Amino acid sequence: MPVFEHILANFALHVNLDVAEEAYVTSVLQHKTLEKNKMLLETGETCRNLYFIDKGCLRVFNRDKDGLEHNVLFCPENWWAADMTSFSGQVPAYYSIAALETTELFYFSYQSLEQLYIDVPKLERFFRILAQNGFSLYQRRVNSIISRSAEERYIQFQHLYPKLEQRIAQKHIASYLGITPVFLSMIRKRNG
Amino acid sequence: MPVFEHILANFALHVNLDVAEEAYVTSVLQHKTLEKNKMLLETGETCRNLYFIDKGCLRVFNRDKDGLEHNVLFCPENWWAADMTSFSGQVPAYYSIAALETTELFYFSYQSLEQLYIDVPKLERFFRILAQNGFSLYQRRVNSIISRSAEERYIQFQHLYPKLEQRIAQKHIASYLGITPVFLSMIRKRNG
Numbered sequence: 001m002p003v004f005e006h007i008l009a010n011f012a013l014h015v016n017l018d019v020a021e022e023a024y025v026t027s028v029l030q031h032k033t034l035e036k037n038k039m040l041l042e043t044g045e046t047c048r049n050l051y052f053i054d055k056g057c058l059r060v061f062n063r064d065k066d067g068l069e070h071n072v073l074f075c076p077e078n079w080w081a082a083d084m085t086s087f088s089g090q091v092p093a094y095y096s097i098a099a100l101e102t103t104e105l106f107y108f109s110y111q112s113l114e115q116l117y118i119d120v121p122k123l124e125r126f127f128r129i130l131a132q133n134g135f136s137l138y139q140r141r142v143n144s145i146i147s148r149s150a151e152e153r154y155i156q157f158q159h160l161y162p163k164l165e166q167r168i169a170q171k172h173i174a175s176y177l178g179i180t181p182v183f184l185s186m187i188r189k190r191n192g
Numbered sequence: 193m194p195v196f197e198h199i200l201a202n203f204a205l206h207v208n209l210d211v212a213e214e215a216y217v218t219s220v221l222q223h224k225t226l227e228k229n230k231m232l233l234e235t236g237e238t239c240r241n242l243y244f245i246d247k248g249c250l251r252v253f254n255r256d257k258d259g260l261e262h263n264v265l266f267c268p269e270n271w272w273a274a275d276m277t278s279f280s281g282q283v284p285a286y287y288s289i290a291a292l293e294t295t296e297l298f299y300f301s302y303q304s305l306e307q308l309y310i311d312v313p314k315l316e317r318f319f320r321i322l323a324q325n326g327f328s329l330y331q332r333r334v335n336s337i338i339s340r341s342a343e344e345r346y347i348q349f350q351h352l353y354p355k356l357e358q359r360i361a362q363k364h365i366a367s368y369l370g371i372t373p374v375f376l377s378m379i380r381k382r383n384g
Binding site for chain 1: 256257276277280281286309313316317319320321323324325326327328330331332334335339
């Protein structure tokens with residue numbers, strides 16, 4: 001029997017679901033355990049589900065034409081993950097998603113979420129705010145890649161993801177910052 | 193007496209407002225005429241309104257550290273414009289917005305839209321879809337700057353903005369494509 005404590009607390013940030021609505025929403029939720037390093041979504045596939053991370057951590061990344069991976073986003077506990085463009089338009093994904101740790105997920109399929117919007121209209125509000133926040137996060141991320149130094153991006157990473165640094169491999173943080181692991185190690189010594 | 197035909201048709205793309213709801217929504221809308229080349233939002237200000245372009249065209253841009261302007265987006269008739277991050281969080285704007293032509297705008301203030309979400313919950317759905325589409329557009333834009341050639345970006349621009357090319361100055365299209373006006377002119381000759 002899954003425990004819905006975290007995801008219900010997450011909904012409660014923006015909407016007040018009554019007991020019947022909570023029961024209905026959780027009855028539609030699906031659950032999945034993703035082993036460490038396994039793929040959740042491959043670039044080019046359609047992202048059919050919207051995931052809530054109950055435990056563990058995902059990374060969202062893409063590959064450049066030389067096959068190098070660039071981490072765009074980490075999604076630890078209580079984050080939502082999807083290729084938003086792929087999910088909302090049901091078109092092929094630009095990004096890939098993989099597990100950095102064994103990860104416990106809840107998810108809505110595209111069809112079940114479309115039906116939920118009809119049955120529980122309060123969820124329109126929740127996912128409107130989630131979409132706005134996702135947009136802002138993505139915009140800040142793009143702007144900081146363009147206009148911030150690696151050191152500033154490292155400080156931003158630490159603020160956005162408290163304590164994540166101890167959990168994931170150096171190479172993944174370096175890839176997120178757009179620098180080499182050696183350069184990351186220098187920055188950490190200066191900021192240690 | 194303003195004519196609400198375009199904005200009501202825009203809402204009807206995603207939600208069915210009844211006559212009373214249409215009357216209520218339009219009673220809250222404000223109207224503004226912005227002269228050509230005038231500013232609607234300056235970087236650093238808080239974006240207090242969400243604008244619908246009834247007629248004319250806006251550009252959304254930022255300035256780099258050398259003061260050069262980079263056009264990120266054009267917003268002709270039937271588009272919505274705001275610095276979304278600034279508007280949704282009521283924080284200082286990263287982008288600036290200015291008129292490329294004399295532009296007729298309808299707009300919701302932040303407070304009036306928050307109240308509208310309570311009074312007309314259907315609008316949650318409309319603006320959820322708008323936020324998702326905005327996210328996708330921004331993501332495609334960022335990805336094409338990173339991974340597409342100037343020529344491919346020019347073709348994308350023509351598809352996204354049919355007939356806009358004839359209305360706005362070369363330098364603004366060149367700035368959107370991230371190239372010089374001379375290079376744009378070469379591309380146009382090749383694709384003419």
